[in-house]
Amino acid sequence: MLKSLLLRRDLLQPHLPQLIGLCTRSPIHLKSTISRRTFCSKMNDNIELDAAKKLAAETAVDQYVTEDTKVLGIGSGSTIVFVVQRLAERVWKEGTLSELICVPSSFQARQLILDHNLTLGDLDRNYKIDVYIDGADEVDSSLVLIKGGGGCLMQEKIVASCAKTVVIVADYTKRSLRLGEQWCKGIPIEVAPLAHVPVKHKIEELFGGEAQLRIALKKAGPIVTDNGNFLLDWRFVAKREYDWNEVNKAISLIPGVLETGLFVNMAHKCYFGMANGTLKVQSK
């Protein structure tokens, strides 16, 4: 049928505009146009986000890592990749920072340090850290952070606690006035596996909201942290006023809680790469 229609082009010719209109309006075509557009705008968002992360990361490295910096703590996540890349550039291309020792805060950070041929340190030998640089999932106006969206928080907090200066690098989507404005996946809490149910109920009774065990996507069962523990993501009550220092202390005291992803009074400075290519700096 199609063949015979195509052979009679003279008959089809006058109706071509309508036929083309029909085709472009068909749901399948519309669907693929929309998904192509969504794909493209997601790609653009990612490019913009990466540019923002890179700007924040490179500025922080250039301003905070000097020849006087002997020991640097390396955080985890996607923004920290740009930090390590810039460090490697400084060491291998520019021939500076030859004595720099990098202390990792996760398996990923350790791999990054090794992959870029930087000097790997550890807390046994390098427990006095000059500067710690890390990303965050959300940063409020008082520099209270939510961390652990990528499953790393306990080692991060330990390494950060050994540092004289803690610098956060993030893209513009992490910046908020109040916690919960941007990050809606909850506050990560690392728990001993056998305690995940009692801890969940205790947090909910004390502070409301809902604490959920984080389930892996490509493995059956829960996410297991670098330390062999489970994670609860506590979605707190967005409208409630919380004193994050008190909340952090109270949750940390629940038996079975190993660490919280609330970093209170730890960060000294935060660099945000903005969507328009500029930088915003927030200090304590």
Ligand SMILES: O=C[C@H](O)[C@H](O)[C@H](O)COP(=O)(O)O
């Ligand atoms: O668990 C992950 C860490 O706390 C990261 O530092 C945090 O999730 C921010 O990561 P990203 O730089 O990928 O946004």
